[in-house]
Amino acid sequence: MPSHGRVGKRRAAAETRRDAEFAAFVAGAGGRLLHSATLLAGDPEDADRLLGTALARLYAAWLRLDGDDPYQWARCELFVRYAYRPWWYxxxxxxxxxxxAQERLIVTMRYFEGIGEEQTAALLGMARERVAAIAARGGATLRSRPAPPPGSPRPRPRATWAVGP
Structure with missing residues (x-):
């Protein structure tokens, strides 16, 4: 009869390894993901909630990634969570x-994250031409803004996400 103690030890070792790998991932990529979330949400508290949801889902799926890039997975989760917010948001x-909200999403994906038009369209379930039109409209809106006066204070960077005590 097999000992259940060995299975429990293997599971505990896998969970410990997952925790360490996940903490290292968040330490390395958390800042960039938080910046994307802040661009999307605008409000720092909303950005924290959005990123927290995406990272929680990534943590739950960590052992099933099977060689997939965790940054790409987290980024896609972040974008999908944002895209499916209530219509009134x-x-x-x-x-x-x-x-x-749609322009924010596509501008962030295309220009900040550098995701191609076709990949953006596939992820969002849109035609490539629609993604291009929305990106162009969002870019035109941003370019039409007046430049900040020289010497004006720049926004201070926020602390990045961290895992652990």
């Missing part, structure tokens, strides 16, 4: 203030 503030 309108982000306010931040660097992308004045853009619609």
């Amino acid at each position: 309108h982000p306010r503030g931040g660097l992308l203030d004045g853009l619609t």
Whole structure:
């Protein structure tokens, strides 16, 4: 009869390894993911909630990633969570203030994250031409803003996400 003690030890070792790998991933990629979440949400508290949800889902799936890039997985989860917010949600503030939620999403994906048009379209279930049009409209809105006066204070960077005590 097999001993259940060995299975429990293997599971505990796998969970310990997962925790260490996940903590290292968040330490390395958390800042960039938080910046993307802040661009999307505008409000720092909304960005923290959005990123927390994406990271919680990544943590739950960590052992099933099977060689997939965890950054790409977390980034996609972040974008999908944002894309499926309620229809009445309108982000306010931040660097992308004045853009619609859809424009924020596509501008962040295309210009900050550097995701190609076709990949963005596939992830969001849109035609490539629609993604291009929304990106162009969002870019035009951002370019039409007046430049900040020289010497104006720049926004201070926020602390990055961290896992652990």
